[in-house]
Amino acid sequence: MKCFIASAFGHKDVDAIYDHFVVPTLRKLSVTPLRVDRVKHNEDIDNKIFELLDSPDFAIAFARGPMATPCVTSALLIVRIWVAMN
Numbered sequence: 373m374k375c376f377i378a379s380a381f382g383h384k385d386v387d388a389i390y391d392h393f394v395v396p397t398l399r400k401l402s403v404t405p406l407r408v409d410r411v412k413h414n415e416d417i418d419n420k421i422f423e424l425l426d427s428p429d430f431a432i433a434f435a436r437g438p439m440a441t442p443c444v445t446s447a448l449l450i451v452r453i454w455v456a457m458n
Contacts, residue, residue: 378433
C-alpha cells in the first residue's frame, strides 16, 4: 500500500513529526509513505504532486499553526478533492 502525505516541509517541527511518527507508523503497517520532497525527482513539483496522487491507496494531510499558510491550506484542499474524485 502507498500513502500520499500532504504537509508543509522544510520546517524542523513538521519534518520531525513526519520522520519520527508518520514514517515509522506507516512502515509498521507495510505502507510506503509518499511525500513530494522525499521522492527523488527532477520535475516540476506541481506535476510530481499530481503524479504521486495517482498512485496512493489513501492520503494523510496535516497543517497546523504557522504551517497552515494559505499555500499549504490550498494544497491540502486540492489533495482532498483529488482523492475524493478518484
